Amino acid sequence: ERLELDLRGALSRDEFMLHYQPVIDLETGQVIGREALLRWRHPVRGLVSPGEFIPLAEETRLIVEIGAWALRRACADALAFGDKARMAVNVSAVQFGQPGFAHTVLAALCASGLPAHRLELEITETVLMQDAESLIATLMVLRDLGVSIALDDFGTGYSSLSYLRRFPFDKIKIDRSFIADIANPETAAIVRAIVGLGASLGMRVTAEGVETEAQAAILRNEGCGEAQGYLFGRPAPLAPAVGCPDQAV
Numbered sequence: 001e002r003l004e005l006d007l008r009g010a011l012s013r014d015e016f017m018l019h020y021q022p023v024i025d026l027e028t029g030q031v032i033g034r035e036a037l038l039r040w041r042h043p044v045r046g047l048v049s050p051g052e053f054i055p056l057a058e059e060t061r062l063i064v065e066i067g068a069w070a071l072r073r074a075c076a077d078a079l080a081f082g083d084k085a086r087m088a089v090n091v092s093a094v095q096f097g098q099p100g101f102a103h104t105v106l107a108a109l110c111a112s113g114l115p116a117h118r119l120e121l122e123i124t125e126t127v128l129m130q131d132a133e134s135l136i137a138t139l140m141v142l143r144d145l146g147v148s149i150a151l152d153d154f155g156t157g158y159s160s161l162s163y164l165r166r167f168p169f170d171k172i173k174i175d176r177s178f179i180a181d182i183a184n185p186e187t188a189a190i191v192r193a194i195v196g197l198g199a200s201l202g203m204r205v206t207a208e209g210v211e212t213e214a215q216a217a218i219l220r221n222e223g224c225g226e227a228q229g230y231l232f233g234r235p236a237p238l239a240p241a242v243g244c245p246d247q248a249v
C-alpha cells in the first residue's frame, strides 16, 4: 500500500518531528514536564496524525525504528529547552516488547546526556497485556536506571486497577474523556477516587485534556497535582519559527 511505502522512507527523508505539550503543576502553574507527540510531515498529504500512521507503524514494526528516533530526539530536546522539566515519551507495545528496548532507552540517555530521572515513559494497557514476566523485568531495569513510568489513558481500558496492583508506576494519567465530563458529579467522583488512589499508592496523578479554567478549578479542588491540555498549551515544536502549534479541532 502507498502509505506504508511512504512510511518506510519517512525516517531517512527526515519527515518526522516532535511537538511538545507542557505539563503544569496545578498549584504553582509552573511547567514541570512536557509530553513529546510524534508528527509526520508527509510531502503530499501534509501533517498526518499519529492516529493514522502509528497503527500502520506498529503492524509493520517500523515503530521500533521510529520510536528509537523519537526517544533520541526527545532526550536531546529536553536539554535544549534549558529548564529542569521532565520529558515524557509515548512507547507502544511493539516497541516495549523488543528485547533491546531498555538498551535503546539507555543509549538515548547517554547520547544526549539527559539525566535518567528527567525521562518518563508513557505506556498503555496494551503494553501490559504482553508476556508478563519479561515485561516486568524490562520495567524493573528502566526503574533501576531512574527512568519513570507513567500509565497513560488511565480508566479507559478493561482492567486498569489490576495493572496498578502488578506494577508500581510513578504516575497515572487520567484519560481526557473524564476531564471533558468532569462537570458531571458522577464523573467528578471517579476523578476524586483516582486522585485518592494515586495518593495512597504514592503515584503522581496528571489530568489530561484540560481545556477550561472551570475544569482546572475542579481538579485543583480534588487535589490533582498536575495537568496538561489546551488551556495550558497546545503541542508545539521546540523552535516555533519552523512550524505552528497544532490547529484547533
Ligand code: G
Residues within 6 Å of the ligand: 036, 037, 038, 049, 050, 051, 054, 067, 070, 089, 090, 091, 092, 235
Ligand atoms: O497528538 P495526538 O493526539 O494526535 O496523538 C494521538 C496519539 O498518538 C496519542 O494518544 C499518543 O499516545 C500517540 N503518540 C503520539 N506520539 C507518539 C509516539 O512518539 N510514539 C507512540 N507509540 N505513540 C505516540
Ligand code: G
Residues within 6 Å of the ligand: 021, 037, 090, 152, 153, 176, 208, 209, 210, 211, 228, 229, 230, 231, 235, 246
Ligand atoms: O494518548 P495520549 O495521552 O498520549 O494523547 C495525547 C493527545 O491528546 C495528543 O494527541 C494531543 O494532541 C491531545 N490533546 C492534548 N491536549 C488536549 C486537549 O486539551 N483537548 C483535546 N481534545 N486533546 C488534547
Ligand code: MN
Residues within 6 Å of the ligand: 035, 090, 122, 152
Ligand atoms: Mn500520552
Ligand code: NA
Residues within 6 Å of the ligand: 152, 153, 154, 173, 175, 176, 208
Ligand atoms: Na493519554
